[in-house]
Amino acid sequence: MDWLPVVKARRAESAGSHVEIRGWVRTRRDSKGGFSFLEINDGSCLGNLQVVVPASLSNYTTDVLRLSVGASAIVRGELKASPGKGQSTELAATEVVVLGLADPATYPLQKKGASLEFLRTIAHLRPRTNTFGAVSRVRNQVCASIHAFFQERGFLYVNTPIITASDCEGAGQMFRVTTLDPDKPPRLPNGTIDHSQDFFGKQTHLTVSGQLEGETLACALGRIYTFGPTFRAENSNTTRHLSEFWMVEPEVAFFQLEDNMDLAEAFLRRLATDALNNCQEDIDFFVERVDPHVRTTLTALAEQPFARISYTEAVAKLEASGEAFEHPVKWGIDLQSEHERWLTEKHVGRPAIVHDYPKEIKAFYMRLSDDGRTVRAMDVLAPRVGEIIGGSQREERLPVLEERMRASGLEPEAYSWYLDLRRYGTVPHAGFGLGLERAVQMITGMTNIRDVIPFPRAPRLADF
RNA sequence: UCCCUUGUAGCUCAGCGGUAGAGCAGCCGGCUGUUAACCGGCGGGUCGUAGGUUCGAAUCCUACCGGGGGAGCCA
Numbered sequence: 001m002d003w004l005p006v007v008k009a010r011r012a013e014s015a016g017s018h019v020e021i022r023g024w025v026r027t028r029r030d031s032k033g034g035f036s037f038l039e040i041n042d043g044s045c046l047g048n049l050q051v052v053v054p055a056s057l058s059n060y061t062t063d064v065l066r067l068s069v070g071a072s073a074i075v076r077g078e079l080k081a082s083p084g085k086g087q088s089t090e091l092a093a094t095e096v097v098v099l100g101l102a103d104p105a106t107y108p109l110q111k112k113g114a115s116l117e118f119l120r121t122i123a124h125l126r127p128r129t130n131t132f133g134a135v136s137r138v139r140n141q142v143c144a145s146i147h148a149f150f151q152e153r154g155f156l157y158v159n160t161p162i163i164t165a166s167d168c169e170g171a172g173q174m175f176r177v178t179t180l181d182p183d184k185p186p187r188l189p190n191g192t193i194d195h196s197q198d199f200f201g202k203q204t205h206l207t208v209s210g211q212l213e214g215e216t217l218a219c220a221l222g223r224i225y226t227f228g229p230t231f232r233a234e235n236s237n238t239t240r241h242l243s244e245f246w247m248v249e250p251e252v253a254f255f256q257l258e259d260n261m262d263l264a265e266a267f268l269r270r271l272a273t274d275a276l277n278n279c280q281e282d283i284d285f286f287v288e289r290v291d292p293h294v295r296t297t298l299t300a301l302a303e304q305p306f307a308r309i310s311y312t313e314a315v316a317k318l319e320a321s322g323e324a325f326e327h328p329v330k331w332g333i334d335l336q337s338e339h340e341r342w343l344t345e346k347h348v349g350r351p352a353i354v355h356d357y358p359k360e361i362k363a364f365y366m367r368l369s370d371d372g373r374t375v376r377a378m379d380v381l382a383p384r385v386g387e388i389i390g391g392s393q394r395e396e397r398l399p400v401l402e403e404r405m406r407a408s409g410l411e412p413e414a415y416s417w418y419l420d421l422r423r424y425g426t427v428p429h430a431g432f433g434l435g436l437e438r439a440v441q442m443i444t445g446m447t448n449i450r451d452v453i454p455f456p457r458a459p460r461l462a463d464f
Numbered sequence: 465u466c467c468c469u470u471g472u473a474g475c476u477c478a479g480c481g482g483u484a485g486a487g488c489a490g491c492c493g494g495c496u497g498u499u500a501a502c503c504g505g506c507g508g509g510u511c512g513u514a515g516g517u518u519c520g521a522a523u524c525c526u527a528c529c530g531g532g533g534g535a536g537c538c539a
Contacts, residue, residue, distance in 0.1 A: 029498050037498050050499070086499055106474080110489050111500055114475060117531060234537055235465060247539060326535090337535075390539065435539030
């Protein structure tokens with residue numbers, strides 16, 4: 001007798017086979033007509049398998065009638081075409097083995113929906129809900145698509161370090177990594193902490209980006225991508241920030257900004273297309289329960305070209321919009337959330353790539369344009385989610401890069417290995433970073449980023 | 465970190481100055497090829513915590529703690 005996942009057992013063509021199902025009870029409905037209905041879910045799909053259990057089973061009263069939401073069981077029997085509505089097959093049980101009961105008086109999940117806020121407090125049981133199951137399957141699809149997309153294009157998957165000694169990677173606050181005793185760290189004569197006695201003999205942190213290391217690999221292997229955990233110690237309390245998140249960072253030698261934009265657009269389009277094709281049932285669920293526009297948005301993402309607009313044009317459009325923005329628009333300012341939202345949601349109504357930003361508001365490594373005022377940066381803005389990709393063509397000219405570092409208050413000496421890439425065989429290159437969780441938000445319509453990762457890490461939040 | 469908002473039964477919420485409520489869940493009974501099943505009954509709360517105002521506080525005020533939303537930072 002084959003152990004069949006529910007996703008296969010639910011297909012009409014499986015009717016007639018004798019199978020075994022292993023999973024968790026979602027509901028039980030008793031009929032005095034001499035049987036009970038169980039719905040079993042095993043995570044293989046959103047839908048449950050309806051099991052018809054006859055009261056004639058020897059353990060019907062002792063075991064089956066004690067099954068409640070959350071209990072685990074193995075059921076064997078014959079799959080039949082279902083006469084009822086809502087499913088094409090059902091399992092006529094000949095044997096039910098209870099593995100673990102779930103006391104309904106204390107089990108926190110029930111048939112009726114719980115709020116996302118409450119589910120966050122029970123992150124260990126949250127995967128058993130429809131919503132989180134659907135999110136998990138879509139997240140898995142997105143990860144699979146990421147690898148497929150880059151592998152098909154000849155990109156090498158490379159791994160950059162999680163613990164880094166780069167003192168300042170330029171992207172905000174970092175988490176310190178140390179084995180020193182915080183109560184009595186070794187000190188130098190002048191009273192400051194002696195980091196030479198720390199585990200790595202120097203100060204180290206969790207990475208905020210694999211980009212700089214990624215560039216070294218791209219400047220040898222051509223096209224690479226990293227995909228791993230990333231850490232930001234910013235005190236951000238929003239629906240789109242995490243302290244620990246997953247980031248995809250492709251980096252390509254001989255690419256210019258236009259190539260980079262083409263890549264980013266094809267990449268996001270692929271994520272949308274694969275989700276639409278391979279997660280239909282889950283997307284249906286999001287349309288019904290989370291955001292009725294999810295499918296429309298995804299289809300537009302998959303089919304329509306993104307709008308491309310330079311920062312300078314964007315500012316002109318914003319100034320001419322007649323909107324009363326809380327933060328006034330002026331060339332040189334960083335675009336605020338309200339501006340990005342107006343651009344994507346009202347002005348173009350789809351994802352937009354804003355490119356060529358003023359150098360003052362962007363990082364030192366972005367390539368300076370001939371105008372001397374802007375750098376070859378790009379942000380991909382998605383409706384609702386905001387910035388989903390940030391990237392640039394990198395500054396490959398040594399003197400220009402050194403000058404930009406000094407202007408940013410950085411010591412070029414501290415980045416000697418990074419500068420070596422420009423010193424020896426420099427090439428133009430470009431890359432970007434995609435926040436995995438933001439991509440999953442965009443695809444599922446989930447509004448809070450803490451609901452698209454199993455165990456969210458955020459300020460004051462490191463439970464489980 | 466700032467602004468707004470919120471904390472009442474296991475869950476979702478109502479009550480907003482006069483003796484704590486509903487739906488769901490749970491327990492008991494009934495009914496049923498059911499599918500967020502249905503019908504009847506029962507149990508269940510130091511109203512986030514600590515102060516204050518008042519004859520009287522879940523309700524008004526203050527502080528603290530937790531949740532949510534928005535802003536900044538960014539992916």
